[in-house]
Amino acid sequence: MNPPYAAQDAARCQICETAVVHMHCHSCEVNLCMACIGNHVTLNPRTEHQVLGLDLHKSSLTFTKCCTHPNQCCQFYCKECDIPVCSKCISSEKHSRHLFLQMCQVFESRKSTIEKDTKALEDVVCPKYENIAQDIENELKNLESEFKRITTMVFEHGKEWHRRIDLLVSRLKTEINAIRENQIYALRKQLSHVKNKIIAINDAIDENNGALSSKEVIRTLDCKIKFTNFNQLPPALYIQSPIFSTRSITDEEVSQLFGSLKTLPITVQKESETLNDPTKLSPTQFLEEPELVSSFYTSFQKLCNVEYKNAENIWTSGKDGTIKKFNLQGSCLKTIITSCGTWPADIAWNHTGELLYSDSVARSLKIVKRGPVKNWIKFKFWKPGNICVCFSGDLLVTLCNDEETQVKVVRYSGPTEKQTIQFDEEGKPLYSGNSKIKYISENRNLDVCVADSHAGVIVVVNQAGRFRFRYTGHPNSSKAKPFKPYGITTDSWSQILTSDSDNHCIHILDQTGQFLHYIKNCHLQNPHGLCVDDRFNLIVAEYYSGMIKIIKYIHK
Template sequence: MQQTLNALNDMEESNKVIPTIHYSSKNEQFSKLPPKVNVSMPKFIRKQITKEELGTLVGKLTPFSTTLEERVFTAKKPNTSVRELLNGPEVLNTVNSGHEDLRSVSCLNEEQIWTSGWTADIKCFHIQGVLQSTIRTKSGKLTSDIAVDRDGALLYCDWITGTVYKVKNDQTEKVITLQGWKPKNLCATSSGDLLVTMYSDDWTQSKVVRYSGSTVKQTIQFDEEGQPLYSGNTYNKYISENRNLDNCMADFGAGAVVVVSQAGKLRFRYTGHPSPINSKPYVPLGITTDSQNCILTADRDNNSIHILDADGQFLRYIDNCDLDHPYGLCVDSDDSLFVYEYLKGNVMKIMYLK
């Protein structure tokens, strides 16, 4: 349009007639206005969405919850001199208990041991072989295990009635009575607690329960993935506590030593050590620990004792003492090892540390 106006202005000022004669009006061309542009603003259209769909997109907030976590106190350990293993363990003496099918032995002190077998009698012997006292179980039924607590009291399992008894100063009292479970093996801990291994009445579950007196303090049954820590059956599950306060169990049914921390967390499983001599499967029975934090476990079918360190590493065998079906173990305060032979009814005192 501006160009047309300029051309008209030039013709008006010009003396030339021909451009004027030939001029053709462009009014028709400029009569049409340019198209009007209508701009619409964007709008947000909300979509209906369910709570479930929203949860999958952004996640969810768990509800507020509280739990109680048992805090573990670890007592200060007394200083202990380091002692090395003997190259050849030695049998110091042997006591014949007179028990049929000797099952348990527990050290009262460095001079006396308690023994029990497949009878209702629990016998205390001097280590030179002299019988000093006999206790008959309250029910007149056989006991599955015995232990001595830090005060010198005798504890025993009456697994048929589901009861644990305590004997002190010739007085017998019930400590624990179970419903739906049967007590099998015992360990009196350094803190004064009592560890009891037990199995369910239907023989499908096993667990370890920590008691303070008659009060349950802790139950250990499953690992962090919810799987059973122990085999579910009625077999012996002898148990001991080491200086780390770990619970060390000889799980006969699983063919393994199972060690869990004081908090109940699995530390390791030991399933035996290859040996050209020990050719039969490893089935642990008795178990004990010593001042060097070693774990000792009886290998009945191979007539030997396995010695492990606190982390489950194999150190050596005791297989030179002419053992015959070693079953239960205990260690006294001087680290002398007492091994009882199941079939013979003998208790052997063995020196294995320098």
């Protein structure tokens, strides 16, 4: 046998090391030629040899050696002891009355389990992780773009400050020069007047000296006394240079005036998605019967939206074109007249404490500050619908075209467009046309959740805009009417709550889209807008009744 070509040579007998292998001792795991079979068996008489043809061996199972009986193979499995055993172990006292399985059956069962596990890894787990990796890569790209945008904003803001300071310094220099010229002119005028007086005084002195030195009587008699002409001294000018007042300002005050960075911590979800076993709240954590904490009447004929800020700031809007502020006792504290004509499409509070509302008729988002309502974002070819302020401070807006055949979600950072969400990975629309009403909310895991009432579906995408899941109602529901979600909100457990208006109930989903629970009873009638207060209660706006209901639905 030529060693360089050994890998290409036929397998050789492990006894004589020359003849080609034809058989295999399954008990001893030894390759044999025909001539060496007898010698092999004779040399190991205590072993029950299982000599098989080579082809048959390759298709047969290899059993492990028994720890108690080394010459035996474990062809059985003790179910009580959960270990492989041989035929001698079965008859031993140690395994008396135990249940035994054929090892080949256990092998096939385990093999089937491994095949299922492999398929799950290939079909479910690996694609999920690949999607997560793709999301992270997209987030890295977005992060680079966002930091570049923020750096540009700071630089441009600094240039604007320099420009304004340069203008201010130039104006002050002009004012200083004008004051200087006025004061110099006044002093020079005074100096000229005094010098003219000095000339006149010297002339008077010369005239008096001439009269004194003259022998002419008439000249002395005609010389008049001049002291009274000069005894009134000119008024003194009190000139002061302007005072430039400066105010000592600290670096912190400069930062507050100029603008500062708000660094948001990198957070890790407390509850992440578990494949094939979605993380759910235990049913015992939901109240078996939801509790109506309080309710009050808003006087809206059709109440659409509710937004909670604190116990004294519950804002509502409806059909009569106004926005009203209530406290928990139901007292109306303020009414804002909008420019919408009929009703604002939606309301929301931004992170700087200002109220926003969308005006579809005027194609704009309005901002309510002290004084008159002002336009904040103006749209040319799209009409704004529902809005949501994100945890990052960004604003999510649903927009539809004039024909109401296309709907998209746009993310804004301030008035700057940052992201558009409209199509899935196959280029198909995520949201139906024919209706601009698409309530929107952001979940704690930063998913964007949209209630598409026209299509009867909740559509959820991740932060990067990649499709995650759709929810079309509970499959085992016995509700009389089709699922039509309107209001949508999320709570501290990343649960999605949506109002099923026609069926007078609220659906609760987990962050993977699995149905968890209904909120019904509490005499709910056509629930519409939703939000959650700081006590983990759900606030519901009833469309036709104009009632606000505050409902406790979960154990704290």
